[in-house]
Amino acid sequence: MLAKDTVIPFVFESLPVRGALVQLESTWQRMQRDHDYPEPVAEVLGHSAAATVLIAQSLKFDGTITLQINSEGPLSMLVMQSTDNLDLRGMASAHGIASDMAFADLVAGARCAVTVDSGAMERPYQGIVTISPDSLAASLENYFARSVQVPSHLHLARNEVLCGGILLQQMPGESPTLEDDWRRLGFLAKTLRAEDLADGASHALLHNMFAEDDVRAFRPREARFRCRCTRQKVEEVLRLLGEEETRTACEEQGRVEVTCEYCGRLRTFDVVDVTRVFTDQAVSGSDSLH
Ligand SMILES: [Zn+2]
Structure with missing residues (x-):
């Protein structure tokens, strides 16, 4: 089965490991549409998109x-x-990018966090991700292993057309995965290239990657x-x-224009709108999404 813009969850029948591909x-292309991201930024953004879907x-x-x-x-x-x-949805802002910049150069002194904001929780849960100079994937692998205590292999791939990746996680509470098997699965996961995903995430691709295993x-x-x-949020x-x-x-421009950094949607407020925004506060916002 071939499908684009999809995640395929899976488990290994004979190992306490689960994963997703x-x-x-189209999601990736839409995200880049209104931006002209330089190559090194697009790389991190594409990896972030795939990683965030895998985490979600x-x-x-x-x-x-x-x-x-x-x-x-x-x-x-x-x-x-x-x-x-x-x-x-996602966006990046960057300046002074050179085409050959490595991940470590891009994110000097970075703070990185994963925040889960769930209706079931009183306040959002925020986990701090220590940035590894190697890659975003390595940073998140460390985060899973140390902060979440779930040993994980994460491999991310991207090109201009698509982004994707694979996440393998040891299942908590199960008998520990044999180290050799775990290392072998990690090695296989890291063979995934963007080209392999040209036709979408597929069961066939998974079975090819893990040919020796019962997936x-x-x-x-x-x-x-x-x-x-x-508009209400704006x-x-x-x-x-x-x-x-x-x-x-x-007054200076005859109107106020606000462009959403995520989707590029332009919203215009003329003098009448602006007056209403500041006099009509109790009413507006009633149909905003929460
Ligand atoms: Zn938007």
């Missing part, structure tokens, strides 16, 4: 999971967010690009900015 194509798929939660990187390096900010339903694959789950921005941002600043900007 993801491929994102691996958790039982109801809400959103956000992977965020803030750094003093050229990649100043990256945000990738997935809902439990695998609605994905039981489950029904694919669909992922998609979906931004949850609304109005809230304008209120935070303040009436004076907003009015001044409106």
